[in-house]
Amino acid sequence: MARFPSYAPEFRIEIDGREIPPALRGCVSRISYTDGIQGADRVEITVANQDLRWLDHPLLQTDNGLTLALGYAPDPLEKVFTGEITGITASFPDGGMPRLTIVAHDFLHRLTTGTRNRSFMLDIPTIGQFPLPDPAVVSLVAATGLLIPEPDPVGAALSFFLLLAAYAIDADQAKRGVRVQNEQSDFDFLATVAKDNGWDFSIDHTRQxxxxxxxxxxxxxxxEPAVQLAWGRSLIDYTPRLTTVGQVAAVQCRIWIAAIKTEIVVQLGWDFDRAAFDLQIFPGLDEFVDPELGPRSRDVLTVSGGGPALAPKTLLSELLPRLNNRxxxxxxxxxxxxxxxGRVIDLQGLGEQFSGLYRITSATHTIDGGGFRTSFETRKEIWFGGIPTPRGLGGLARVNGQRIG
Known part of the structure; x- marks a missing residue:
């Protein structure tokens, strides 16, 4: 028997654990769901409000739980969102149909309320204060917001490596690199830690x-690509944006090591031939710096490292966004x-320069009178270029030319 064509969009909305009544479902004129790699995911539902019948309905109130499932009939629907109603907008037009717009966000939005003052460290006898690794920091903050943290292994490994690099440079200074949350919301603090490590963070609605x-x-x-689209067939349209503004070959900073009264230069770049981060450490004297940089010197960005404890992550947080947003x-x-x-998409039919793998940074799924469509934003990351694809941790980083991992 032939499979039914997937051209009939379908949705299911549950509020406070119950599917909305058929009368309310019949008044839904538009659904939009947006997810991203930074910030809370968002659902917007537009309801025709004839005779104001839904204006004060108990289901359509803030803080009520809301789940959304989307798909095509007759296939099973995929639950894409779990969150709670955070806003309601009423529209009373002159001569038109009154409408309600219900907005819901996932539970990440709870971390945006209030601010905290706290530090993240271990007080070890005979050693003193020891900064908690960033994977442990974000896990503690997420848990206080009743969220289940899940740092990925590669990001955690690189974070530990950078912490060890800070201790190798100056152990006493590294001990002072304790994360401090000072008059920040939990969300803003997590965003800072994530940026320093080159992480994206979001609620994963596919996990239990x-x-x-x-x-x-x-x-x-x-x-690995999760979906492939080709222009003229499955890809309706695509607009690439290529810019060289702000692009650099490497980022470096100068650090004064008080214990040995010496200035050193720490430089982080990306080795396209080996598909690896390249961390270089050498004395901060011109006779050492100039030969190391060579003709690349004009493409190296110098930043303030903030001391040995913060320098490696400062370099990473400056380098990755510049490379990945070209x-x-x-x-x-x-x-x-x-x-x-967060997934990888393979775009074809766009010529040699613009075809290939991209990271999806946000996606919006919309069902309305025009049917079911998806719009998305992408970025071409450095490891998606014409270089060998990295596998696991092998060759993830090199220090002064020696592979780590």
């Missing part, structure tokens, strides 16, 4: 318990739930 798993992803942990783009396709923020 749904809506509660907060994933921290380092891009190298996921390199080629970005936006596109759209017929509704496709395989297109999710």
């Amino acid at each position: 318990p749904q809506g509660s798993v907060l994933r921290f992803r380092f891009p190298l942990s996921d390199l 080629l970005t783009g936006s596109g759209s396709a017929v509704g496709n739930l395989s297109i999710k923020a």
Whole structure:
């Protein structure tokens, strides 16, 4: 028997654990769901409010739990969102149909309320204060917000490596690199830690318990394409944006080591031939610096490292966004739930320069009178270029030319 064509969009909305009544479902004129790699995912539902029948309905109140499932009939629907109603907007037009717009966010939005003052360290006898590794820091913050933290192994390994590098440079200074949350919301603090490590973070609605798993992803942990689209067939349109503004070959900083009264230069770059981070450490004297940099010196960005404890992560947080935002783009396709923020998409039919693998940074799925469609934003990451694909941890980083991992 032939399989039914997937052209009939379908949705299911549950509020406070119950599917909405058929009368309310029949008044839904538009559904939009947006996910991203930074910030809370968002659902927006537009309801025709004839005779104001839904204006004060108990289901449509803030703080009520809301789940959304999308797909095509007659296939099973995929639950794509679990969160709670955070806002309601009423529209009373002149001569038109009154409408309600219900907005819901996932549980990550709870971390945006209030601020905290705290530090993250271990007080070890005979050693003193020892900074907690960042994977442990984000796990503690997520847990206080009743979220289940899930740092990915590659990102955690690189974070530990950078901490060890700081201790190798100056152990006493590294001990002072304790993370301090000072008058910041938990969300803003997590965003700072994530940026320092090159992580993306978001709620993973595919994991159980749904809506509660907060994933921290380092891009190298996921390199396989989840979906392939070709222009003229499955890809409706795509607009790439290529810029060289702000691009650098490496980022470096100068650090004064008080214990040995010496200035050193720490430089982090990306080795395209070996598909590895390249960490260089050498004396901060011109006769050493100039030969090391060679003709690349004009493409090296010098930043303030903030001391030995913070320098490696400062370099990473400056380098990765610059490299990964050289080629970005936006596109759209017929509704496709395989297109999710954080996944890899393979775009074909766009010529040699613009075809290939991209990271999806946000995706919006919309069902309305025009059917089911998906729009998305992408970035071309450095490991998606014409270089060997990294596998696991092998060759992830080199220090002064020697491979680590």
